[in-house]
Amino acid sequence: MTANARTSSELGDRAWIRARALRKVYHRGSNEIVPLARLDLDIARGDFVSLMGPSGSGKTTLLNLLAGIDNATSGDLWIGGNNLAEMRRDALAAWRAREVGIIFQSYNLIPVLTAFENVELPLLLSPLGRRERAKRTMEALVTVGLGDRAEHFPSQLSGGQEQRVAIARAIVAQPPLLLADEPTGDLDRESAELVLELLCRLNTQHAMTIVMVTHDPRAAARAHTRLFLEKGELVRREEVAL
Amino acid sequence: MKLLPFDHAIRNLARSPRRLILLVGGSALVSFLVLGAVSFSRGLTAALGASGLPTNALLLGAGSEESVERSEISPVASEALLASVDGVASHGGQPAIAAEIHVALPAQSDNLSEPTPILVRGYESGSFLVHPQVRLRTGRWPHRGAPEVAAGPEALTRLGNVEFGSTIALAGEKFTVVGVLDATGTTMHGEIWMPVELLALVTQRTTRSCVVASLNADTASDSILATQDAFDEVEAFAATRLDLEIAAMRESDYYAKLAEFLAPIRLLVIATSVLIALGGALGGINAMYAAFSSRVREVGTLQALGFSRAAIAISLLLESLVACTTGALIACAVGRWLLHELAVRFSMGTFALAVDSTAISAGLFAGILLGILGSFAPITRCLSLPIPTALRT
Numbered sequence: 287m288t289a290n291a292r293t294s295s296e297l298g299d300r301a302w303i304r305a306r307a308l309r310k311v312y313h314r315g316s317n318e319i320v321p322l323a324r325l326d327l328d329i330a331r332g333d334f335v336s337l338m339g340p341s342g343s344g345k346t347t348l349l350n351l352l353a354g355i356d357n358a359t360s361g362d363l364w365i366g367g368n369n370l371a372e373m374r375r376d377a378l379a380a381w382r383a384r385e386v387g388i389i390f391q392s393y394n395l396i397p398v399l400t401a402f403e404n405v406e407l408p409l410l411l412s413p414l415g416r417r418e419r420a421k422r423t424m425e426a427l428v429t430v431g432l433g434d435r436a437e438h439f440p441s442q443l444s445g446g447q448e449q450r451v452a453i454a455r456a457i458v459a460q461p462p463l464l465l466a467d468e469p470t471g472d473l474d475r476e477s478a479e480l481v482l483e484l485l486c487r488l489n490t491q492h493a494m495t496i497v498m499v500t501h502d503p504r505a506a507a508r509a510h511t512r513l514f515l516e517k518g519e520l521v522r523r524e525e526v527a528l
Numbered sequence: 529m530k531l532l533p534f535d536h537a538i539r540n541l542a543r544s545p546r547r548l549i550l551l552v553g554g555s556a557l558v559s560f561l562v563l564g565a566v567s568f569s570r571g572l573t574a575a576l577g578a579s580g581l582p583t584n585a586l587l588l589g590a591g592s593e594e595s596v597e598r599s600e601i602s603p604v605a606s607e608a609l610l611a612s613v614d615g616v617a618s619h620g621g622q623p624a625i626a627a628e629i630h631v632a633l634p635a636q637s638d639n640l641s642e643p644t645p646i647l648v649r650g651y652e653s654g655s656f657l658v659h660p661q662v663r664l665r666t667g668r669w670p671h672r673g674a675p676e677v678a679a680g681p682e683a684l685t686r687l688g689n690v691e692f693g694s695t696i697a698l699a700g701e702k703f704t705v706v707g708v709l710d711a712t713g714t715t716m717h718g719e720i721w722m723p724v725e726l727l728a729l730v731t732q733r734t735t736r737s738c739v740v741a742s743l744n745a746d747t748a749s750d751s752i753l754a755t756q757d758a759f760d761e762v763e764a765f766a767a768t769r770l771d772l773e774i775a776a777m778r779e780s781d782y783y784a785k786l787a788e789f790l791a792p793i794r795l796l797v798i799a800t801s802v803l804i805a806l807g808g809a810l811g812g813i814n815a816m817y818a819a820f821s822s823r824v825r826e827v828g829t830l831q832a833l834g835f836s837r838a839a840i841a842i843s844l845l846l847e848s849l850v851a852c853t854t855g856a857l858i859a860c861a862v863g864r865w866l867l868h869e870l871a872v873r874f875s876m877g878t879f880a881l882a883v884d885s886t887a888i889s890a891g892l893f894a895g896i897l898l899g900i901l902g903s904f905a906p907i908t909r910c911l912s913l914p915i916p917t918a919l920r921t
Contacts, residue, residue: 379836382833411834
């Protein structure tokens with residue numbers, strides 16, 4: 287393993303995610319809050335990146351920008367050739383449906399839908415027919431080890447199982463980018479290990495690019511690239527030699 | 529645009545039975561009240577429209593054109609009209625003309641603790657020719673000189689559901705109900721009829737309230753135009769016989785004017801219904817606010833997954849529409865069952881509420897409108913939050 291203090295890599299044209307002078311400012315009354323001061327960042331396709339830093343360092347804000355669910359105040363953010371800063375809301379929604387899977391800390395499953403229906407949701411946005419959707423949904427559930435829980439409602443599942451359903455939902459459309467916000471934050475150690483194993487497997491076997499926000503050093507240790515943020519700036523980048 | 533499945537909206541409705549009941553109940557109340565108000569209005573209009581025929585001329589006391597009960601004319605007016613005007617129709621040799629008394633009298637029965645005012649009509653034999661809407665349903669017409677009456681079913685109901693053959697009191701005098709008349713859909717359905725001479729005796733009046741005459745038609749048609757010449761003659765008669773102090777109008781015009789006169793009552797009923805309905809609507813909207821507000825994070829999640837705001841708004845709107853339309857359908861079914869042909873009493877007699885297709889359409893429309901307009905603010909609020917904020921909620 288090698289560690290260095292570079293704040294951006296030297297991926298150059300090989301960078302799949304590229305942020306330049308990325309800045310996000312909120313206004314709360316007369317106060318200006320700057321969760322991201324100025325950020326330059328390159329991430330290669332197929333990388334497994336962990337984002338670490340103290341609360342308020344801008345990790346979740348960066349993740350939101352990468353997910354296209356928030357807009358940068360200034361700067362540019364390219365993902366796979368798309369400049370998110372220039373995309374309109376509807377185009378961003380369509381892009382998210384195609385390109386991004388999101389895993390939330392609190393799972394965010396729809397309580398009135400079964401595990402199967404929750405996982406199927408992103409596929410409803412695709413042109414796939416019912417049979418193909420059902421096939422892919424079951425595959426995703428089997429991938430996360432919950433093939434036998436398809437007809438269970440979220441209230442009938444444990445926290446770890448709910449998070450695995452959420453992961454199945456995030457990967458079912460086979461997006462190239464998987465974003466995870468504290469995916470193990472609400473889980474016990476055993477469930478957290480299962481989830482991390484799953485993320486590693488998705489990264490290695492399915493070549494998904496994963497960006498994971500975490501406070502947990504054990505979780506961060508699974509990543510190949512570790513980014514450290516402080517006061518809205520990238521202060522350190524560590525890369526693991528594979 | 530890819531929409532969320534319809535059954536997701538239905539399942540969301542079942543999340544909170546209490547909220548669902550509030551929403552469906554609020555919509556049902558709104559629809560029921562609108563249905564009731566429209567039924568009232570249409571029932572009143574229909575009853576007044578059916579009570580007066582356009583082919584009948586009405587002679588009233590000059591200055592009393594808006595109320596036949598206040599009108600007084602000479603008892604010889606009908607004979608004078610018949611002698612002067614050729615345009616009065618006849619059936620089987622009998623002229624279709626009648627001088628009648630219309631008066632509201634306090635009526636009492638053994639089933640009532642307090643007298644109730646009922647419109648009593650003094651009739652002549654010609655009355656049956658000029659009011660073809662009236663038929664005898666049971667029994668017989670009263671014999672002249674005998675203390676007997678025929679009553680409409682609504683009048684019997686108003687007297688505490690007295691039965692055919694019972695004795696009732698009118699202005700303190702006792703009468704036997706020897707017949708039940710039928711004039712469905714008109715105000716006469718709630719009247720009591722007795723021979724005009726007897727009613728004049730009971731009320732100690734020498735005058736009549738009005739003369740009703742059926743007009744000769746130029747053609748086989750019963751239209752107003754066909755009887756125009758005959759009506760012109762009656763108008764000319766009223767204008768020239770200043771000694772009689774009478775005014776002429778078509779019977780249908782009289783009831784149309786009466787409908788205008790009753791417009792404030794109709795407005796009051798509608799306004800009261802709308803005010804109460806607003807309460808129901810606010811209850812429904814409040815339930816919708818609560819239902820949608822508790823799902824802000826889910827809405828954020830759906831947006832994060834890639835569903836457009838429009839798709840989510842349509843799903844939420846469908847939820848609201850399904851609940852409100854269900855409420856409206858229930859209200860219309862209950863309304864049709866409870867209100868249709870329900871007798872409403874007023875000074876003129878009675879009329880039946882008409883829960884017809886127009887009233888049902890109005891009730892349904894009110895429910896659907898509540899579903900659309902009522903959900904607008906909760907949906908807007910739900911979708912106005914930035915996705916990251918919604919996800920943190």
